Amino acid sequence: MTKPKTSSTDCVHAGAKPVELSGPIITPIVHCAPFSFDSTAQVIEFQEGRSARQQPEYGRMGNPTVACVESRLAALEGAERAVLFGSGMAAVTSLLLTFLKSGDHVVMTRDAYRRTRDFSATFLKKFGVEVTLVDPSVCAIEKALQPSTAMIFSESPTNPYLNVIDIDGLARLGRDHGRLTVVDSTFATPFNIRPIELGIDLVIHSATKYLGGHNDLISGFVAGREQLLQPLAEMRSNLGGICDPNTAFMLERGLKTLALRMERHNASGLALAQFLESHPKVRRVYYPGLPSHPHHEIAKAQLAGYGGVVSFEIDGDLERTARFIDRLQLPHLTPSLGGVESLVEQVVVMSYWQMPKEEREKLGLNDNLVRYSLGIEDIEDILKDVSQALDGI
Numbered sequence: 519m520t521k522p523k524t525s526s527t528d529c530v531h532a533g534a535k536p537v538e539l540s541g542p543i544i545t546p547i548v549h550c551a552p553f554s555f556d557s558t559a560q561v562i563e564f565q566e567g568r569s570a571r572q573q574p575e576y577g578r579m580g581n582p583t584v585a586c587v588e589s590r591l592a593a594l595e596g597a598e599r600a601v602l603f604g605s606g607m608a609a610v611t612s613l614l615l616t617f618l619k620s621g622d623h624v625v626m627t628r629d630a631y632r633r634t635r636d637f638s639a640t641f642l643k644k645f646g647v648e649v650t651l652v653d654p655s656v657c658a659i660e661k662a663l664q665p666s667t668a669m670i671f672s673e674s675p676t677n678p679y680l681n682v683i684d685i686d687g688l689a690r691l692g693r694d695h696g697r698l699t700v701v702d703s704t705f706a707t708p709f710n711i712r713p714i715e716l717g718i719d720l721v722i723h724s725a726t727k728y729l730g731g732h733n734d735l736i737s738g739f740v741a742g743r744e745q746l747l748q749p750l751a752e753m754r755s756n757l758g759g760i761c762d763p764n765t766a767f768m769l770e771r772g773l774k775t776l777a778l779r780m781e782r783h784n785a786s787g788l789a790l791a792q793f794l795e796s797h798p799k800v801r802r803v804y805y806p807g808l809p810s811h812p813h814h815e816i817a818k819a820q821l822a823g824y825g826g827v828v829s830f831e832i833d834g835d836l837e838r839t840a841r842f843i844d845r846l847q848l849p850h851l852t853p854s855l856g857g858v859e860s861l862v863e864q865v866v867v868m869s870y871w872q873m874p875k876e877e878r879e880k881l882g883l884n885d886n887l888v889r890y891s892l893g894i895e896d897i898e899d900i901l902k903d904v905s906q907a908l909d910g911i
């Protein structure tokens with residue numbers, strides 16, 4: 519009897535045929551590091567930009583699953599191109615490192631995501647880039663411009679006070695003064711506003727939030743003109759921050775229900791904000807859909823909806839606010855936002871506990887501030903739960 523003798527060469531190569539796909543309606547996940555060429559001539563054609571081939575030679579530079587999701591994201595943002603990263607912070611830091619150099623100055627809105635601010639104030643400073651933090655208004659940004667200002671970076675709506683920038687005015691300011699404008703539009707999503715279509719140069723997202731939408735992935739992207747996105751893609755190849763194909767697949771799946779989810783988030787956000795505003799145990803509500811919000815008029819003019827995050831101050835101190843949080847049954851106590859599950863945090867405890875109280879106060883962060891990210895649960899259940907938690911304090 520002959521016993522089998524298995525060759526390792528066969529294990530690696532036998533029977534292999536290139537995958538030829540005939541019309542799967544779902545984007546395939548391509549797990550692959552190197553992508554081969556048929557011949558040296560093909561390599562040279564590719565190197566010289568004469569090849570029709572889209573896929574780079576190595577997965578850190580690009581991936582077919584990632585490319586497919588990038589096209590979807592660019593289409594949703596009304597942009598020529600999008601570049602996908604392994605996190606929102608990879609997108610933010612890669613963008614800053616691509617477009618800034620020593621001696622440049624950046625104007626940034628004060629209530630930017632904390633790590634964006636920290637990276638700019640510490641790391642960029644080390645490399646000779648100065649950052650001025652300003653209130654989130656076009657007027658304050660204009661006043662802070664210097665001859666060396668290379669970039670204006672703003673979030674809108676901002677975290678956690680949901681300030682809304684006049685995106686139209688910001689784009690005009692950037693154009694008039696010849697400065698690069700960047701908007702982190704994570705809280706709005708392209709469902710509520712498309713800054714590129716209003717003239718902003720680059721849009722950033724933490725896709726971890728509404729775009730993924732299910733609290734199960736970390737990703738981010740930048741969208742804009744090809745001319746700006748090509749150097750950013752080069753930077754991604756150098757820094758290595760590309761999104762992995764599995765996550766890209768999950769992101770694409772999330773995107774399919776973005777419009778459905780955003781309709782619910784927008785409606786529930788407004789309903790919770792209105793409920794809280796009339797509650798005696800709530801001192802103040804920050805929600806751009808409320809006429810009491812300082813940027814309501816801009817929001818009404820520019821946003822298709824006001825989003826699913828509501829920030830509010832409990833009538834009480836740190837301890838009373840913590841008691842409210844701990845009585846809530848429905849939302850998970852955690853940072854993050856934008857998923858189908860409701861999430862809640864007491865901002866100073868979750869995101870700023872390490873920061874001395876005086877510094878927190880300089881940023882205007884009060885101990886009684888709560889940020890509630892509404893999921894897609896029934897609004898009646900969300901309101902019932904918030905109501906019982908307020909009754910109990």
Ligand SMILES: Cc1ncc(COP(=O)(O)O)c(C=O)c1O
Nearest residue numbers: 605606607631704724726737738
């Ligand atoms: C507005 C905003 N931008 C960027 C980020 C960073 O994104 P990621 O957590 O995906 O790295 C966050 C994270 O919370 C955010 O809220």
